[in-house]
Amino acid sequence: MNFKRNILLRAVILLMIISTQRITFAQDEPENLEVLDDWLEWSNAGNLLELHLYDQGCNYLDMREEEIARLDTKSDWQKRQQHVRKILQEIVGPFPEKTPLNPRIMGVVQKDGYHFEKIIFESMPNYYVTGCLFIPDGITDKRPAILYAIGHSMESFRRPYYQTLLLKLVKQGFIVFTFDPMGQGERIQYTDAEKESVGVPVGSSTREHSYANNQLLLAGASAARYFTWDGIRAIDYLMTRGEVDTSKIGVTGLSGGGTQTAYISAFDDRVKAAAPSGYITNLRRVLGMIGPQDGEQIFIGGVAKGLDHADLVEVFAPKPYLIVATTRDFFNIVGVRETYVEAEKAYFAFGKPENLNMVEDDFRHGYTAKNRNAICHFFGEVFDMPTNVDDFEPETSEPDELVVTSTGQLATYLNGETISSVNKGETVELIARVKENRKNSDVHLENVKAKARELSGYQTPCELNDVMFKGRYHRDGYNVELYAIRGEGDYVIPILVMVPADGEKHPAMIYLHPEGKITDAAPGEVIEKWVKRGFIVAATDVIGIGETKGDYDYPGRPGYGAVMIERSIVGIHAGDIVRVVNLLKTREDVVADQVGAVAYDELCPALLHAAAFEPTIEKTVLINAPVSYSDIVNHRLYKYSLTFMWGVAGALTEYDLPDLAAAIAPRELLFAEPVNCMKEPAAKKLIDEELQFPKAVYLKKDVSDNLKISNWTVEKNVDEIIAWVVK
Secondary structure, eight states, X not given: OHXXXXXXXXXXXXXXXXXXXXXXXXXXOOOOOOTTTTOGGGTTGGGHHHHHHHHHHHHHHHHHHHHHHXXXXXXXXXXXXXXXXXXXXXXXXXXXXXXXXXXXXXXXXXXXXXXXEEEEEEEETTEEEEEEEEEETTOOSOEXXXXXXXXXXXXXXXXXXXXHHHHHHHHHTOEEEEEOOTTSTTOOOSOHHHHHHHTSOOOSHHHHHHHHHHHHXXXXXXXXXXXXXXXXXXXXXXXXXXXXXXXXXXXXXXXXHHHHHHHHHHHOTTEEEXXXXXXXXXXXXHHHHTOOOOGGGOOTTTTTTTOOHHHHHHTTTTSOEEEEEETTOSSOHHHHHHHHHHHHHHHHHTTOGGGEEEEEESOSSSOOHHHHHHHHHHHHHHTTOOOOOTTOOOOOOOGGGGOOSSSSOHHHHTOOOOHHHHHHHHHHHHHHHHHXXXXXXXXXXXXXXXXXXXXXXXXXXXXXXXXXXXXXXXXXXXXXXXXXXXXXXXXXXXXXXXXXTTOOOEEEEEEEOTTOTTTTOSTTSHHHHHHHTTOEEEEEOOXXXXXXXXXXXXXXXXXXXXXXXXXXXXXXXXXXXXXXXXHHHTOTTEEEEEEEEEEEGGGHHHHHHHHHHOTTEEEEEEESOBSOHHHHHTSSOOOSOTTOTTOOTTGGGTOOHHHHHHHHTTSEEEEESOBOTTSSBXXXXXXXXXXXXXXXXXXXXTOGGGXXXXXXXXXXXXXXXXXHHHO
């Protein structure tokens, strides 16, 4: 019996030791606050935002395809052309008034069999364009002219890679005019010192384009307008030249030059033949493959209004058109072929199927000898010029020979306008109109809320469903609960809900940080301070932030994808925020009428929109919020990210961020250290100017104390910030 008793006693002791070890292991388990870890359905978290935008874009493209399928006769296609031209004018225009070009010839260089003139002209007053006009020697008759648009190269047309086709065309007998696009060649917009001060990679041509484009978007414009306008004005210059047969103008270009070719030929009837290379595909393939690209390739609401690359071809019908493609291009070859098949129907309806052609070669993004020769043959046949240049390999000029200005840059030579300064000038009237509307604040604020919903693409959240709980961690005095809730589409919003462990009801705050929900979530960090003061805190990754942040290759992704479907990431984020509000209000431990939110930096515009739309957000705290969109437009440089996830296209046509702040009244609103366009603490003068309107509205409602504008920082004043909310 003693033996059996000893065995039993040892077994119990062993079980107790094992149990104790298991408990110790459980208590020592490190926290994993990544909600989507080990979740197969959301393993593609970094692409969820762009896939959501892609799905919406495809819905519009599906509707467009249904419309195209109904077109049959020449009359049908002519009506379609009229519709497309109208839409293009609305979303790319209005173009500026044509003003004197004031061209000047800066020099002439003689080469073997041709010479070129160095040209400067003004596409708008004091807005200069540099280029070179290539003229074959010994011509006695008027010649066809080719406008050669250049792709994304900092050297622009000076790069030997681009000179090869240009000189082949000159060898055929064509006059060729080529020019620097904005942000390239001698039209660099930002100096090295400026790029360093901005602290973002403005340097490459694609980034320069998108950097300027973000300012344009806020005012309802886009870089596409000005890129197209430069090309139209370049044709205006060709029309002044006595050597040019003005009835025979062609346009060609690669990549960004292919984009310009497609735009210019769609807008300018004087173009008689077009050959875009390395651009034409279709948007279903673009959005599903590499996503939206550079600023000038974005039409505001273009997809939502039913436009695709094929429309740029079809609006040109039945004039001669050559689509030039390569099979390994990121401009997907399947989309190229699909566009050709669709456009072919239009050309058949016009009785000119022979005028639409396509050539492709097996290559990456760029020119091949086969494609260059095809372009030369195309223009030769259309304009009745020689075509025997296949074996001609031109001797290119040194890039320095093709420099037009004495300093190598227009910025230092003539110090003219830039796209940013032109946009600033055109935005003055918009801002003045918004300020005038503020005089009748009640009517204005109702209009602001309606227009902000429309322009941001905000969609009122449906009933909360599919709340997914993933576990809980225990900390000193509070618990951390992991949740995911459904967003507006096929994505989830990861949330950490930090709850005091006393079992009582508490007010709640949503916590929004552009670096993600775990930024301040560790023990002893800022969020814990809120919890210790009696708040339930929902640290949230709105879509595209934190766990769902993507790796974006192109500057404007994913913001430009939203712009194309008449939405904004700001509006989508505002919907996500309201969903979290609704989640908190369903909890028994939350005081339902005491739900607020705090946002940092580039997420502040989203919270401003959400709070303006959703009256149950009782307290709004904005830390390092931009004082206004107009401040970003009014300055040449800004430090906000190129993704445009913080902006609303066209906002300044109807409202600015201070208007949304005023729309929150009489509820409590705190600005903690608002910042200027460079993300520096805003000066008192700027704050007084930009935030005067919300101050006046709060005063009018006799709740001035509910609006607080302070220089508090989280690093030094988090206790004061929390105390202000607690009061």
